[in-house]
Amino acid sequence: MEAPGSGWSVRPGSSLTSSVNCGLWPSFRGPLFTIPQHGIIIASFPARTAMANNTIDINQAAHPLDHLDSVWLFGYGSLIYKVDFPILERQPASIRGWERRFWQGSHDHRGTPEAPGRVVTLIESPGAICQGMAYRVSPNTFAHLDHREKNGYLRFFTPLTFPEGHHAEGLVYVAGPDNPAFLGPAPMADMAEQIARSHGPSGSNADYVLSLAEALEELGADDRHVYELAERVDELLKN
Numbered sequence: 503m504e505a506p507g508s509g510w511s512v513r514p515g516s517s518l519t520s521s522v523n524c525g526l527w528p529s530f531r532g533p534l535f536t537i538p539q540h541g542i543i544i545a546s547f548p549a550r551t552a553m554a555n556n557t558i559d560i561n562q563a564a565h566p567l568d569h570l571d572s573v574w575l576f577g578y579g580s581l582i583y584k585v586d587f588p589i590l591e592r593q594p595a596s597i598r599g600w601e602r603r604f605w606q607g608s609h610d611h612r613g614t615p616e617a618p619g620r621v622v623t624l625i626e627s628p629g630a631i632c633q634g635m636a637y638r639v640s641p642n643t644f645a646h647l648d649h650r651e652k653n654g655y656l657r658f659f660t661p662l663t664f665p666e667g668h669h670a671e672g673l674v675y676v677a678g679p680d681n682p683a684f685l686g687p688a689p690m691a692d693m694a695e696q697i698a699r700s701h702g703p704s705g706s707n708a709d710y711v712l713s714l715a716e717a718l719e720e721l722g723a724d725d726r727h728v729y730e731l732a733e734r735v736d737e738l739l740k741n
């Protein structure tokens with residue numbers, strides 16, 4: 503189904519209940535952003551210059567949550583170590599088919615519009631396991647979370663696996679490759695230098711990487727990309 507005039511596409515079984523024209527990027531008529539294996543809300547983004555816009559309206563229209571008592575949230579980046587929202591319960595968890603990458607620009611937290619930092623998003627990788635932290639939260643917590651993740655992240659439901667082997671559906675925020683703030687891959691040395699010199703309203707970009715690496719170590723997560731970047735950033739800070 504496609505919501506007319508909105509640039510949205512929704513897969514069968516997703517929870518979009520009404521057609522919405524959010525007024526975001528109304529002139530955009532480009533290809534849709536798809537995450538093929540995950541049966542999720544799909545939105546399209548315009549040219550990368552439209553940094554004034556954000557994903558709050560898209561997320562709130564795509565998955566209204568008010569009818570639920572509580573919702574699982576899967577955190578894989580700063581949501582693991584910076585818990586600035588009320589929680590009902592927390593448990594380590596993993597999701598399948600995704601890998602963490604420092605490929606998303608941060609213009610609002612760990613960098614500025616003029617000098618963006620780099621933060622993590624998830625990239626599809628069949629068979630990969632991404633470890634993180636799951637939180638059971640009240641639906642109204644998403645007002646805060648949607649604001650925090652507004653720079654390109656779309657949330658959708660995906661299966662979570664808990665250590666004892668049981669499963670639940672949970673929301674995860676992913677910034678896809680055609681969102682306006684996506685920076686994509688770069689050599690490790692270049693990413694480390696960009697991170698080492700970036701600062702934003704939420705603090706230094708180096709602190710983001712080092713805190714994430716520490717939190718992942720505590721979880722026993724295997725993530726060479728994050729650990730290597732953290733080592734390089736640490737080295738740069740010492741010199």
Ligand code: SIN
Pocket residue numbers: 576577578579580581582621622623651675
């Ligand atoms: C997350 O932590 O799950 C999303 C990315 C971030 O906020 O760092």
